[in-house]
Amino acid sequence: MNPILSVSNLTFSYDGDSPALKGISFDVEEGSYVAIIGHNGSGKSTLAKLLLGLMNGFKGTIRVFGTELSRKTLYQIRSRVGIVFQNPDNQFVGSTVADDIAFGLENRKVPHDQMQGIIEKFADDAGMRAFLDHAPENLSGGQKQRVAIAGVLAMHPDIVILDEATAMLDPKGKREIRDLIAKMKQENPKLTILSITHDIEEAANSDKVVVLDSGNLILQGTPDEVFSHVDALNAARLGIPFVIALKHELASRGIEVPSSIKTLEQMEDYLCQ
Amino acid sequence: MKNFALGRYIPYNSFIHKLDPRVKILGIVLLMVCVFLNFTHPVVNDAGETVKATYWTMTAIMQGSVFVLSILLLWISHMSFRSVLASLRSLWFTLIFLLVIYILVPTQTVMQLGLAWRVEAWNWSVYWDSFADAGKIMLRLMNMLMLTMVLTGTTKPLDLTYALEWYMAPLKVLHFPAAEVAMTISIALRFIPTLLEDSMRIMKAQSSRGVDFAHGNILKRITGVTSLIIPLFVSSFLRSEELANAMECRGYDPRAKRTRYRLLKFGWRDIFGFIIPAALLGLYIWWSVDSSVFTQFVLSGVVLP
Structure with a gap:
């Protein structure tokens, strides 16, 4: 399979000497769910900004569908990549939910008579249909993030980057966003999701994990592969998902748990057999 | 208020x-x-x-x-x-x-x-x-x-903005950025409640550190207000940067022509x-x-x- 997104030898520095990213290379397959994890200051948010061309002056190449990111291809690439940022307030552009979803459509020059239908459909998908007339100050953080996701999806991106989209939410909001992402993945299996997170449990359920530590890519691979490097992860000040830690413990006592078991519920069922 | x-x-x-x-x-x-x-x-x-x-x-x-x-x-x-x-x-x-x-x-x-x-x-x-x-x-x-x-x-403030934009349209001949001005006003309006909330939060935080906004002589009160204004400034700058990023990522190009979700009808x-x-x-x-x-x-x- 051809990678939908391919980053090679990406180096970037804010001030000229201490680089925030040091020669990062990884590929993302179409339709996969990739988790990029790392501690604060590991360069994960810098990576997200670079992928969307929000900062200039990086070395190395970023290719989306084989097109190299440059000043010329910027708008072309941005039309295929959507991003949801961390702070729900700072990405709410419209004065109501409907206006905010419409913002991207207006930029895309979607004709006026098609807009209402698109807005209603995506608000419906995000469970925000009843709130179309609501102003952002009357919405919870989770609801605002759902609107942000609806706004991104309405533009039919191929890749959605979630830049710590749940970090500022309460547990209920986090759960809502996780469910919504699972649902949109189900509806459109070709959608590629790049989730920048420090939620280890989320990474455990992804297709591929990329681990960053102070600007270096230290590990990448399936969750099972990555989380077997306990020492490296500890050095990067990252933990290990509970299920995988349990698998390691069981393996060290001679019980091999099949790799198909990923969630806590599956583990429970397996152990109770 | x-x-x-x-x-x-x-x-x-x-x-x-x-x-x-x-x-x-x-x-x-x-x-x-x-x-x-x-x-x-x-x-x-x-x-x-x-x-x-x-x-x-x-x-x-x-x-x-x-x-x-x-x-x-x-x-x-x-x-x-x-x-x-x-x-x-x-x-x-x-x-x-x-x-x-x-x-x-x-x-x-x-x-x-x-x-x-x-x-x-x-x-x-x-x-x-x-x-x-x-x-x-x-x-x-x-x-x-x-x-x-x-x-x-x-x-609605936004409708007022659109109306003002409509009245400013003839100025486009003189390269006056009517659409950008309207967008700026609408974003300013959108962020009033957010910034109010911010200032309330900062005020509470500073009060808990002992800043008194209501009492004392005028000099003390001015210092108190400074301790409110500066963090508010910093947070608004951070917000505006993030907002600009978000808008850019969603394809906003101030010079490009955009379509309209809200249309004014006579x-x-x-x-x-x-x-x-x-x-x-x-x-x-x-x-x-x-x-x-x-x-x-x-x-x-x-x-x-």
Whole structure:
């Protein structure tokens, strides 16, 4: 399979000497769910900004569908990549939910008579249909993030980057966003999701994990592969998902748990057999 | 801050709410011109010359009618009179201030309303005209405030922005970025509640660190406010940077042409929204130019048959 997104030898520095990213290379397959994890200051948010061309002056190449990111291809690439940022307030552009979803459509020059239908459909998908007339100050953080996701999806991106989209939410909001992402993945299996997170449990359920530590890519691979490097992860000040830690413990006592078991519920069922 | 009625949109479905914002702006501007018209008539002064002086009866009736009309408009647009009164309450200070000014420095050339009192010792007279002048200004202010309230209370800030953008459209010939200005205003409006929330949070945080915003001498209070303003500035800059990123990622290009989700539509109602204020203004201008018509029509025809 051809990678939908391919980053090679990406180096970037804010001030000229201490680089925030040091020669990062990884590929993302179409339709996969990739988790990029790392501690604060590991360069994960810098990576997200670079992928969307929000900062200039990086070395190395970023290719989306084989097109190299440059000043010329910027708008072309941005039309295929959507991003949801961390702070729900700072990405709410419209004065109501409907206006905010419409913002991207207006930029895309979607004709006026098609807009209402698109807005209603995506608000419906995000469970925000009843709130179309609501102003952002009357919405919870989770609801605002759902609107942000609806706004991104309405533009039919191929890749959605979630830049710590749940970090500022309460547990209920986090759960809502996780469910919504699972649902949109189900509806459109070709959608590629790049989730920048420090939620280890989320990474455990992804297709591929990329681990960053102070600007270096230290590990990448399936969750099972990555989380077997306990020492490296500890050095990067990252933990290990509970299920995988349990698998390691069981393996060290001679019980091999099949790799198909990923969630806590599956583990429970397996152990109770 | 919550009971501040001036400038707050009150969602209802009244006739005025449904008017096109462009028509509403124009209508209110026309009515405002009515408020600012002067009504004069020729009066013979002490020296026997004929000069123009304020026609008090006419001013009272004409401004009074605008006042009644404003109340009517407020009533049609379901504004609560209590909040209107609350906004007008602060005008008490203005009234006192105006009275003092007008009593000390009378502006009328001919005193038509007679002497209120006289302080012989200082050779100083106070005329009723000073009170009438202050009253006239007060009535104007009140009319203006109420008309503004009708506009802002019945129109969403965003619709107002779109209407302003429409009025600024001819300036595009001069490369004036009307769409960008409208976008800036709409984002500023969108962030008012967010920044208010921010300032409340910072205020609480600073209070918990011992900053006193309400007491102490003026110097202490200024320091207190500084401790509010600086973090607020920092947070707004961070917000604006993130917002700019988010907008850019969603394909916003200020120079590119965009389509519109909200369109302004001119309907049958809007004809009234334009014709009534325009006709009223025409009448006011006509009568203010030639006050004898008013005297003939209203005073002799109706009041003094």
